[in-house]
Amino acid sequence: MNNFFKKNIGWLIFGILALTPVIRWFLIDNLNFKFSNISTIATSFGQITGLLGIILFALNLITGSKIKIVDKIFFGLPDALNFHAIIGALGFCLILFHPILLAVRYLNFSISKTAMFFVPQGFDAISWGIYALGIMILLMVLTYYVKLKYNIWLFTHKFMILAFALAFAHIALIDSDISRDLFLRYYVLGISIISIVVYLYNVILDKIFYNNLEYNIIRVDKLAENITQIELEPKAKFISFIPGQFVFIKFKSNNLTQEAHPFSISSDNNQKNLEFTIKSLGDFTSKISNLKVGGKAFVKGAFGKFSCNYFPNTDQIWISGGIGITPFLSMARSLPKNNNQKIDLYYCVKNKSEAILLDKLKEIEKNNKYFRVISWFSDEQGLINAENIAKLSDNINNKNIFICGPVSFMNNLKLQLIKIGVKNNNIHWEKFSFNN
Amino acid sequence: MKKIVTISLGVFVLVLVVIFAMWFGSMQNQNNTNSNINQNQKEIIQRNDNNLVLDMQEVARHNSASDCWTVVRGKVYDVTEFSALHPGGEGAIIYNCGKDGTVGFDTKGGKGSHKDSALDVLSKYLIGDLVVYQGK
Numbered sequence: 001m002n003n004f005f006k007k008n009i010g011w012l013i014f015g016i017l018a019l020t021p022v023i024r025w026f027l028i029d030n031l032n033f034k035f036s037n038i039s040t041i042a043t044s045f046g047q048i049t050g051l052l053g054i055i056l057f058a059l060n061l062i063t064g065s066k067i068k069i070v071d072k073i074f075f076g077l078p079d080a081l082n083f084h085a086i087i088g089a090l091g092f093c094l095i096l097f098h099p100i101l102l103a104v105r106y107l108n109f110s111i112s113k114t115a116m117f118f119v120p121q122g123f124d125a126i127s128w129g130i131y132a133l134g135i136m137i138l139l140m141v142l143t144y145y146v147k148l149k150y151n152i153w154l155f156t157h158k159f160m161i162l163a164f165a166l167a168f169a170h171i172a173l174i175d176s177d178i179s180r181d182l183f184l185r186y187y188v189l190g191i192s193i194i195s196i197v198v199y200l201y202n203v204i205l206d207k208i209f210y211n212n213l214e215y216n217i218i219r220v221d222k223l224a225e226n227i228t229q230i231e232l233e234p235k236a237k238f239i240s241f242i243p244g245q246f247v248f249i250k251f252k253s254n255n256l257t258q259e260a261h262p263f264s265i266s267s268d269n270n271q272k273n274l275e276f277t278i279k280s281l282g283d284f285t286s287k288i289s290n291l292k293v294g295g296k297a298f299v300k301g302a303f304g305k306f307s308c309n310y311f312p313n314t315d316q317i318w319i320s321g322g323i324g325i326t327p328f329l330s331m332a333r334s335l336p337k338n339n340n341q342k343i344d345l346y347y348c349v350k351n352k353s354e355a356i357l358l359d360k361l362k363e364i365e366k367n368n369k370y371f372r373v374i375s376w377f378s379d380e381q382g383l384i385n386a387e388n389i390a391k392l393s394d395n396i397n398n399k400n401i402f403i404c405g406p407v408s409f410m411n412n413l414k415l416q417l418i419k420i421g422v423k424n425n426n427i428h429w430e431k432f433s434f435n436n
Numbered sequence: 437m438k439k440i441v442t443i444s445l446g447v448f449v450l451v452l453v454v455i456f457a458m459w460f461g462s463m464q465n466q467n468n469t470n471s472n473i474n475q476n477q478k479e480i481i482q483r484n485d486n487n488l489v490l491d492m493q494e495v496a497r498h499n500s501a502s503d504c505w506t507v508v509r510g511k512v513y514d515v516t517e518f519s520a521l522h523p524g525g526e527g528a529i530i531y532n533c534g535k536d537g538t539v540g541f542d543t544k545g546g547k548g549s550h551k552d553s554a555l556d557v558l559s560k561y562l563i564g565d566l567v568v569y570q571g572k
Binding site for chain 1: 458
C-alpha cells in the first residue's frame with residue numbers, strides 16, 4: 001500500500017459513505033420534476049442539504065468517538081478528529097440551509113405560512129427537526145465563539161447526541177424521499193443508528209466495563225520549570241503500544257479535573273511501565289507537577305499512527321520542535337539494534353538549557369550507528385528550515401519525514417519541504433486538535 | 437472552517453429576521469378578512485360558473501406543475517398550489533397532474549397509505565365530482 005492510501009483511506013471511505021445517499025437521491029425520481037422551477041429547485045437543494053447534513057452529522061459522531069476502529073481506519077485518532085471537526089462544521093452549515101431552502105416553496109403561498117414553517121408546532125416530524133437545529137446552533141456557538149474551559153466545553157459538546165437524536169426522530173418520521181425510497185431509508189437510518197450506538201458505547205459502556213486500565217504513579221520528576229516527567233506502573237493488565245503512539249489518561253487526584261487527556265508515550269515499547277514527558281501548556285497540564293507518587297491513573301489506548309513502524313525499512317528524518325520530542329524518544333528507544341534503517345533526528349529547541357532529553361538521545365546514538373541526533377538551537381542558529389535539513393541529511397526527497405511540534409512549526413516546515421521537492425505523502429505529522 | 441460557519445450562521449439569522457419582519461409587517465396590513473380558504477372557494481365557484489364539464493378530458497388539460505388537476509376517488513381537485521406544500525414533496529403529486537391519482541394517493545406511490553386527515557387537506561382544493569360517461 002503506498003503512502004497515499006495509507007494516509008487517506010479513512011477520508012476516502014467516509015467520503016464515499018457520505019456521498020452515496022446523495023447519488024441515490026439523484027437516481028430515484030425524474031430530475032425534470034425536481035428542477036423544473038425556482039420552487040422545486042430550492043426544495044431539491046433543501047432535500048440534498050438535509051440528506052448530506054444528517055449523514056455528515058452521523059459520521060461526525062462516529063469519528064469523534066475515541067474507539068480503536070476509527071483510529072485504525074484513519075491515520076490515527078488525531079486525523080479522525082480533524083475529519084470530525086471539518087465534517088461537523090460542513091454538516092452544520094448544510095443543515096442550516098436545509099430549512100431555508102425548503103421554506104422557499106411556502107413563499108409562493110404566503111409569508112405567514114413561510115414564517116410558521118420555522119416555528120415548532122408541538123411534537124410532529126418538522127418540530128423535532130426545529131428542536132434539533134436549535135440545540136445544534138447553541139452548541140456550535142459555544143464551540144466556535146465562546147472560550148470555555150476544555151472540561152466544560154467537553155461537557156456541553158456531549159449534548160450533540162441529543163440534537164442528533166431529535167434529528168433522527170425528524171428523518172424517521174417525516175414524509176420525504178428518505179421515507180419513500182427503501183434504499184435511502186435503510187441507509188440513512190442504518191448509519192444514524194450505528195453512530196448512536198458507537199457514541200453511547202464510547203460514553204457509557206466504556207465507563208462501565210473499564211476499558212481504562214489502572215496504573216500507579218511511581219515517579220514524578222520536574223525536569224525543568226515547566227516540564228514534568230511521570231512514570232506509571234500497571235496494577236495488573238497493561239497496554240501494548242507502538243512507539244510514537246499516545247494514550248488518554250484520567251488521573252485520580254484532587255488537584256486535577258477528571259476528564260481524559262491525550263499524552264504521547266516517551267518510553268520504550270518493550271517495557272510494561274509507561275513514561276510521559278509533559279510540558280505545561282494549559283490549565284490541565286500546568287497542574288501535572290502537583291501529582292504525587294502513589295496516585296492512581298486510568299489509561300486508555302494506545303492510539304495514533306505517527307510511528308516509524310508504519311513505514312518499515314525506509315530511511316527517515318524525524319524533526320521535533322520543543323516538547324514534540326516525546327514520541328521520538330519512544331521511537332528512538334524502541335529501535336531494534338540490528339536494523340540498518342538510517343534515521344536523523346533533529347531536536348530543535350531555543351537553547352541548550354531547553355534540550356532536557358538530549359543526553360538520553362545521545363546515549364541511544366552511541367549504541368546505534370544508523371541513528372544520528374542533530375540538535376538545533378534557534379537562539380544561536382535561527383529557526384530551522386527545510387534547506388538546513390537538506391544540507392545536513394542526504395537524499396531527503398526519498399525519505400519518510402516525521403514532524404512533531406507546535407502547529408506553526410509543523411505548518412512552516414511542511415510547506416518548505418514541499419517547496420524543495422519532498423512529496424506531501426512522505427511527510428507525516430500529527431496535528432493534535434485536542435486541548436491540553 | 438470558522439469563516440464558513442460564521443457566514444452560514446449569518447445568512448441563516450438574516451433570512452429568519454427578514455421573514456419574520458415581513459410577516460409582522462403583513463399582519464399589520466392585513467385588515468381584509470379574505471382567508472385563503474375563501475379565495476379557494478371563490479375560484480371554485482368561478483370555475484363552476486364557466487360550465488365546465490369535469491370529465492377526464494378536461495382534467496387531462498391541466499397536466500403541468502403550474503396548472504395541475506388530479507382525480508382522487510371520483511373527485512376532481514386543483515392541486516397546483518398544494519403540490520408545493522405536499523409533505524412528501526412536489527414530485528409525488530406532479531406525476532399525477534392531468535391523470536387519475538387515486539392509486540397514487542391510496543398507496544403513496546406504492547410505499548404506504550395516507551392518513552384520513554390527508555383527505556381533509558385535499559378537500560380544500562376540491563373542484564367537483566368527476567363526470568364519467570357511461571358505456572364509453
